[in-house]
Amino acid sequence: MLVRNRFLSVDPYMRGRMNSGKSYVPPFEIGKPLQGGAVGEVIESRTREFKPGDAVTSSFGWREYFIASPEELHQVSRGIQPLSVYLGALGMTGMTAWAGLHLVEVRPGETIFISGAAGAVGSVAGQLAKLRGCRVIGSAGSMEKVQFLREECGFDVAFDYKVGPVLEQLNLEAPDGIDVYFDNVGGEALEAALSVLRVHGRIIACGGISGYNDEKPRPGPSNLFNMTTKRLTMKGLMVLDWLDRQAEFEKEVGGYFKAGTVKHKETVVKGIDKAVGAFLGLFQGQNVGKMVVELATH
Numbered sequence: 001m002l003v004r005n006r007f008l009s010v011d012p013y014m015r016g017r018m019n020s021g022k023s024y025v026p027p028f029e030i031g032k033p034l035q036g037g038a039v040g041e042v043i044e045s046r047t048r049e050f051k052p053g054d055a056v057t058s059s060f061g062w063r064e065y066f067i068a069s070p071e072e073l074h075q076v077s078r079g080i081q082p083l084s085v086y087l088g089a090l091g092m093t094g095m096t097a098w099a100g101l102h103l104v105e106v107r108p109g110e111t112i113f114i115s116g117a118a119g120a121v122g123s124v125a126g127q128l129a130k131l132r133g134c135r136v137i138g139s140a141g142s143m144e145k146v147q148f149l150r151e152e153c154g155f156d157v158a159f160d161y162k163v164g165p166v167l168e169q170l171n172l173e174a175p176d177g178i179d180v181y182f183d184n185v186g187g188e189a190l191e192a193a194l195s196v197l198r199v200h201g202r203i204i205a206c207g208g209i210s211g212y213n214d215e216k217p218r219p220g221p222s223n224l225f226n227m228t229t230k231r232l233t234m235k236g237l238m239v240l241d242w243l244d245r246q247a248e249f250e251k252e253v254g255g256y257f258k259a260g261t262v263k264h265k266e267t268v269v270k271g272i273d274k275a276v277g278a279f280l281g282l283f284q285g286q287n288v289g290k291m292v293v294e295l296a297t298h
């Protein structure tokens with residue numbers, strides 16, 4: 001098939017692919033096109049599985065057109081618009097949020113703290129945790145984002161981590177502690193969460209964006225011994241491990257999306273020439289919800 005991409009995804013994990021060395025995905029190669037999530041439409045097909053006009057997601061990424069075979073594409077419904085939702089709430093980042101809550105078995109009545117809460121993963125994680133009957137606290141980097149979390153995503157509490165120490169703000173908002181911490185940023189937020197987690201608390205180790213641009217690894221949290229004294233559990237999350245449950249995720253969260261109980265928020269940057277700026281913007285907090293790049297249709 002010949003596929004024309006309509007939206008490209010830029011994601012924090014791509015930063016890791018710019019370092020050499022072994023990791024869970026191979027590094028980008030100099031002189032080769034970058035890879036990443038994208039959603040587009042089939043223009044021409046020489047297979048029975050797909051026909052022109054079908055909407056598909058793929059992982060070829062930063063390109064306007066490409067040629068692929070059926071097993072390299074995942075068909076999605078055109079009935080759901082904009083198609084960019086398949087890069088966000090109904091795509092990889094939404095599935096990360098969903099998988100994270102499953103990973104530590106979040107239960108009704110629990111208090112969960114989510115860092116990076118106004119981003120693609122965080123904003124969906126918070127909405128899903130609310131639907132599971134949790135009290136949800138989020139941190140994000142501006143008052144606009146705090147307002148978005150409170151007013152549009154239904155967070156019980158949201159605060160700006162840039163106006164004061166995370167630990168102080170968490171102690172204020174959760175004087176009795178938290179049960180679960182959904183970690184998207186690492187660093188100061190992780191250290192604060194270790195302090196306020198209750199006995200038998202759980203941590204979803206999803207991301208550590210506060211350290212992705214560090215040239216040298218930073219020392220770990222100074223209060224890691226809380227793991228022992230409070231018998232905490234910290235589980236590493238890798239969304240790729242959950243692909244066999246993608247249909248289950250799409251059914252559940254797709255249903256919430258259609259019913260309007262989960263909202264997809266996105267920041268759209270237009271033009272492939274703006275993709276690098278959009279990627280860099282992730283590290284400056286320029287996005288509310290999922291950062292996507294929309295490609296011209298002509």
Ligand SMILES: NC(=O)c1ccc[n+]([C@@H]2O[C@H](COP(=O)([O-])OP(=O)(O)OC[C@H]3O[C@@H](n4cnc5c(N)ncnc54)[C@H](OP(=O)(O)O)[C@@H]3O)[C@@H](O)[C@H]2O)c1
Pocket residue numbers: 011012013092093096116117118119120121122139140141142145184185205206207208209210211237238239240282283284285286287288289290291
């Ligand atoms: N484990 C997995 O399988 C998996 C899958 C997807 C994503 N992830 C991880 O999940 C996290 C969120 O990803 P996403 O796609 O949803 O990105 P995102 O949250 O939509 O975008 C990144 C956000 O990170 C925040 N940020 C940037 N620098 C920061 C810093 N120094 N300290 C605190 N926050 C900072 C910014 O928001 P503020 O304005 O709030 O600072 C920015 O908007 C990332 O760490 C990512 O690597 C993991």
